[in-house]
Amino acid sequence: MKRERRHGTRQPCKNNVGIYLARAEDGSPCSAVLPGNILDISPLGARLSLPQIFDRRVHLVYTAMESQELILHIVVHHSNGQESITPVKPIWFNRRSADSLSPFRLGVEFTPPLSAEQLTDLLGD
Numbered sequence: 001m002k003r004e005r006r007h008g009t010r011q012p013c014k015n016n017v018g019i020y021l022a023r024a025e026d027g028s029p030c031s032a033v034l035p036g037n038i039l040d041i042s043p044l045g046a047r048l049s050l051p052q053i054f055d056r057r058v059h060l061v062y063t064a065m066e067s068q069e070l071i072l073h074i075v076v077h078h079s080n081g082q083e084s085i086t087p088v089k090p091i092w093f094n095r096r097s098a099d100s101l102s103p104f105r106l107g108v109e110f111t112p113p114l115s116a117e118q119l120t121d122l123l124g125d
Contacts, residue, residue, distance in 0.1 A: 010040035010047070013123055017048065018075040019106075021060055022087075024068065031055040033075055037102065041122060043114045045091065046074075050104040053093075061093045061106055072108070076122055084121050086110065 018033035036050040053060055064072040076084045088108035095103050114122065 010042045011123065013038040013041045013046075015076060015123065018077075019048070019050070019060060020073055020075065021055075021058070021064060021070045022073050024071050030070065031058060031060060034060065036106075038074075038122065039105075041119065043110065043116075043119055045107060045109045046088070046122075048074075048106040048108065049099075049102040050106060051102045053104050053106075061090045065090050065093075074108070074122075084118075086114075086118070086122065 015038045017036050017038055019036055020029055020033045021031040022029050032055045034050065034052055034055060036048050039047045039049050041047075060072060064070055071087050072090055074086045074088055076086075078084070089111055090106060091109050092107040094105050096105060097103065
């Protein structure tokens with residue numbers, strides 16, 4: 001049996017987000033922003049649902065896991081026109097074959113952990 005390793009209480013969240021890869025050295029984007037949703041979130045991490053994981057031939061999650069030069073980012077678009085961009089570290093990735101609309105699940109870690117203000121910001125409007 002698989003043991004849960006969560007270190008914080010997760011809050012349900014239905015916020016639409018985007019994910020993309022950026023260069024660690026200057027933060028410049030090097031992939032398209034792919035759509036997704038935050039399913040739940042804590043100050044330490046989040047679980048995302050994604051309809052796709054490839055930009056052209058680049059697997060965003062595995063590339064970020066295997067590279068020191070590329071970092072995965074989450075983008076939240078707020079109703080007031082603002083956006084929040086948060087770098088994340090992918091921890092786990094899997095596919096749910098039963099979910100045909102958003103079959104990919106991604107667990108990410110916030111490094112450093114989110115402050116209360118950042119968590120509120122990611123939870124959305």
